[in-house]
Amino acid sequence: xxxxxxxxxxxxxxxxxxxxxxxxxxxxxxxxxxxxxxxxxxxxxxxxxxxxxxxxxxxxxxxxxxxxxxxxxxxxxxxxxxxxxxxxxxxxxxxxxxxxxxxxxxxxxxxxxxxxxxxxxxxxxxxxxxxxxxxxxxxxxxxxxxxxxxxxxxxxxxxxxxxxxxxxxxxxxxxxxxxxxxxxxxxxxxxxxxxxxxxxxxxxxxxxxxxxxxxxxxxxxxxxxxxxxxxxxxxxxxxxxxxxxxxxxxxxxxxxxxxxxxxxxxxxxxxxxxxxxxxxxxxxxxxxxxxxxxxxxxxxxxxxxxxxxxxxxxxxxxxxxxxxxxxxxxxxxxxxxxxxxxxxxxxxxxxxxxxxxxxxxxxxxxxxxxxxxxxxxxx
Amino acid sequence: xxxxxxxxxxxxxxxxxxxxxxxxxxxxxxxxxxxxxxxxxxxxxxxxxxxxxxxxxxxxxxxxxxxxxxxxxxxxxxxxxxxxxxxxxxxxxxxxxxxxxxxxxxxxxxxxxxxxxxxxxxxxxxxxxxxxxxxxxxxxxxxxxxxxxxxxxxxxxxxxxxxxxxxxxxxxxxxxxxxxxxxxxxxxxxxxxxxxxxxxxxxxxxxxxxxxxxxxxxxxxxxxxxxxxxxxxxxxxxxxxxxxxxxxxxxxxxxxxxxxxxxxxxxxxxxxxxxxxxxxxxxxxxxxxxxxxxxxxxxxxxxxxxxxxxxxxxxxxxxxxxxxxxxxxxxxxxxxxxxxxxxxxxxxxxxxxxxxxxxxxxxxxxxxxxxxxxxxxxx
Numbered sequence: 001x002x003x004x005x006x007x008x009x010x011x012x013x014x015x016x017x018x019x020x021x022x023x024x025x026x027x028x029x030x031x032x033x034x035x036x037x038x039x040x041x042x043x044x045x046x047x048x049x050x051x052x053x054x055x056x057x058x059x060x061x062x063x064x065x066x067x068x069x070x071x072x073x074x075x076x077x078x079x080x081x082x083x084x085x086x087x088x089x090x091x092x093x094x095x096x097x098x099x100x101x102x103x104x105x106x107x108x109x110x111x112x113x114x115x116x117x118x119x120x121x122x123x124x125x126x127x128x129x130x131x132x133x134x135x136x137x138x139x140x141x142x143x144x145x146x147x148x149x150x151x152x153x154x155x156x157x158x159x160x161x162x163x164x165x166x167x168x169x170x171x172x173x174x175x176x177x178x179x180x181x182x183x184x185x186x187x188x189x190x191x192x193x194x195x196x197x198x199x200x201x202x203x204x205x206x207x208x209x210x211x212x213x214x215x216x217x218x219x220x221x222x223x224x225x226x227x228x229x230x231x232x233x234x235x236x237x238x239x240x241x242x243x244x245x246x247x248x249x250x251x252x253x254x255x256x257x258x259x260x261x262x263x264x265x266x267x268x269x270x271x272x273x274x275x276x277x278x279x280x281x282x283x284x285x286x287x288x289x290x291x292x293x294x295x296x297x298x299x300x301x302x303x304x305x306x307x308x309x310x311x312x313x314x315x316x317x318x319x320x321x322x323x324x325x326x327x328x329x330x331x332x333x334x335x336x337x338x339x340x341x342x343x344x345x346x347x348x349x350x351x352x353x354x355x356x357x358x359x360x361x362x363x364x365x366x367x368x369x370x371x372x373x374x375x376x377x378x379x
Numbered sequence: 380x381x382x383x384x385x386x387x388x389x390x391x392x393x394x395x396x397x398x399x400x401x402x403x404x405x406x407x408x409x410x411x412x413x414x415x416x417x418x419x420x421x422x423x424x425x426x427x428x429x430x431x432x433x434x435x436x437x438x439x440x441x442x443x444x445x446x447x448x449x450x451x452x453x454x455x456x457x458x459x460x461x462x463x464x465x466x467x468x469x470x471x472x473x474x475x476x477x478x479x480x481x482x483x484x485x486x487x488x489x490x491x492x493x494x495x496x497x498x499x500x501x502x503x504x505x506x507x508x509x510x511x512x513x514x515x516x517x518x519x520x521x522x523x524x525x526x527x528x529x530x531x532x533x534x535x536x537x538x539x540x541x542x543x544x545x546x547x548x549x550x551x552x553x554x555x556x557x558x559x560x561x562x563x564x565x566x567x568x569x570x571x572x573x574x575x576x577x578x579x580x581x582x583x584x585x586x587x588x589x590x591x592x593x594x595x596x597x598x599x600x601x602x603x604x605x606x607x608x609x610x611x612x613x614x615x616x617x618x619x620x621x622x623x624x625x626x627x628x629x630x631x632x633x634x635x636x637x638x639x640x641x642x643x644x645x646x647x648x649x650x651x652x653x654x655x656x657x658x659x660x661x662x663x664x665x666x667x668x669x670x671x672x673x674x675x676x677x678x679x680x681x682x683x684x685x686x687x688x689x690x691x692x693x694x695x696x697x698x699x700x701x702x703x704x705x706x707x708x709x710x711x712x713x714x715x716x717x718x719x720x721x722x723x724x725x726x727x728x729x730x731x732x733x734x735x736x737x738x739x740x741x742x743x744x745x746x747x748x749x750x751x752x753x754x755x756x757x758x
Contacts, residue, residue: 068714068717069716071707071708071713072714101505101506101680104710105714107505108710109714110680111681111718112714112717121680126480127480127502132502138510299483301486301487301489301490329710331450331482331484331487334450335447335484335487336487338446338447339490356448
């Protein structure tokens with residue numbers, strides 16, 4: 001099924017790499033971000049352009065393995081391979097890369113990246129509890145100072161508050177988009193949603209992101225209201241949880257839908273982990289610290305937020321099954337998979353399939369057999 | 380070559396498991412420790428017995444893999460397997476396990492261990508910098524409160540200061556022991572040193588540890604002075620760096636010495652990372668926080684302390700080559716290996732061999748070939 005607004009988004013996204021070089025040529029600073037723990041608002045507050053960096057393609061991995069171990073998460077190897085090859089236009093444009101000590105592999109990779117690019121490393125605590133908030137706020141404060149010093153600007157509380165409001169508008173637009181598949185059958189496929197969410201990350205202008213996301217929501221909702229939603233076969237509804245995915249690392253989403261399932265929700269950093277708002281009142285840096293620290297990634301020990309989010313998403317998206325995706329050698333998601341399986345079974349009687357894979361197509365046929373069997377079981 | 384004092388140590392160690400149950404039967408509390416970031420002094424200050432927990436044998440790993448992923452460091456899987464099987468007498472005796480969020484695998488494993496045993500998790504920052512010190516001191520303060528509450532005791536600053544002095548005496552004794560192989564040829568083998576350091580970790584009484592370590596130092600130094608050191612063929616002197624090793628995970632040390640090398644120093648948590656003293660003046664909890672946070676493990680980003688320590692050890696132990704050992708799937712040591720190799724080559728023109736392995740004997744023959752070739756090259 002095709003939507004005019006989705007085509008518009010995809011066409012607009014084709015200019016993203018060019019747009020970032022134009023923005024840079026016009027004298028604006030560019031801040032590259034790898035991880036959801038790194039607050040885009042600080043770049044926005046500095047009048048700079050925050051942009052997500054590349055890390056979802058398989059082809060730079062061989063290059064990365066000249067320096068990094070093979071037994072490391074493909075996302076980390078891909079990111080580093082892009083940097084070694086100079087093949088990510090957003091990284092090339094970045095005046096500063098904001099990194100954080102999310103996981104073992106990333107924090108050590110960022111040390112090596114720091115020899116190629118200016119990297120500001122945020123030391124992320126391993127607990128989202130209030131006990132860690134002052135330390136994390138100080139880390140964000142250090143980033144504010146670094147951006148001020150590197151870019152020769154002053155970041156006021158008002159700048160931060162304005163940036164929070166803008167980023168929250170974007171979050172609301174993305175959440176409305178991600179909520180569309182609550183309809184049955186879902187009006188957009190998981191692959192369509194993934195492509196949209198992925199491509200929206202590379203726009204230089206936040207208003208464009210908001211406008212494009214709202215355009216899709218409006219078109220779909222209007223069709224639903226008018227009873228003109230295109231016909232669609234509804235297969236088993238699948239909630240995808242676990243590691244982030246993107247174009248180039250979309251294998252499992254593609255396979256689920258090729259096998260007749262519908263990926264209706266992504267509990268990951270590509271998807272729903274982006275949706276939570278930042279408080280718009282009080283000290284803006286504390287609000288940012290609190291919100292970003294509460295991102296329910298498996299690097300937190302324990303990571304209660306993920307189970308709370310899963311509970312909410314199961315209620316809202318009514319999946320028939322859950323696919324829990326772990327990138328190879330991502331220890332935290334891999335170990336947490338045990339708890340996730342038990343939680344879904346004990347609390348919702350919901351079957352789940354844990355998949356550990358990488359970006360390559362080597363295991364695609366084998367995965368297809370497992371996914372088909374899983375869909376048949378729950379179908 | 381045999382030393383009476385080493386035989387005495389080994390004989391005494393045979394009673395360790397029994398001793399811990401006697402101590403417990405006598406009403407003393409036992410605190411289990413997995414990692415060098417967890418301060419034994421807090422247990423000592425509470426009048427409890429700190430003891431290292433099991434995690435160096437291969438056989439419990441199959442059990443652990445029922446719950447944990449296969450692609451995880453053998454040390455973590457072994458520790459968890461011991462817990463599942465109830466086969467570590469020290470863990471069985473432990474009233475409280477002190478754990479820390481050292482690395483991705485450990486912090487997530489400790490979540491699961493918490494369902495079996497009372498675990499107090501310390502949130503370790505990823506930087507040894509002063510910026511992290513107040514947060515880390517608060518973590519240690521939280522452990523003091525937990526121990527006070529669980530054991531019904533009060534821990535005063537004087538208790539902590541006394542514990543620091545005792546632990547420092549132990550550190551001085553262990554350092555003197557570890558310094559013996561500065562002699563050429565080394566008067567004790569790497570395997571003998573490893574066995575001593577490993578077994579000393581399981582004694583319930585610190586004075587016994589000090590006495591046994593000093594006994595070996597005194598006997599060897601007396602023989603050196605008297606010119607009665609036993610004859611020993613001196614092969615290439617090897618500095619071992621990287622992950623901790625112990626009895627059961629001693630494969631690489633054994634192979635190096637079977638191939639004619641002498642392991643003269645271990646820059647790891649079994650060896651020299653233990654040696655640094657805690658300041659005996661000022662606020663004791665701050666002194667503990669500063670010292671423990673400065674442990675130069677690869678989980679720190681960056682981990683300058685390791686390079687400083689390597690520089691000092693290269694000067695003092697005069698190795699002909701370095702073996703850098705990484706347990707499979709230990710991402711931080713695995714990524715840091717790249718920097719270590721370059722550092723040793725560029726700074727000291729010192730050849731190094733990076734080995735990634737697990738606790739099994741599956742690759743022993745293959746490793747032997749690589750180690751033989753390395754020793755031949757540097758010999």
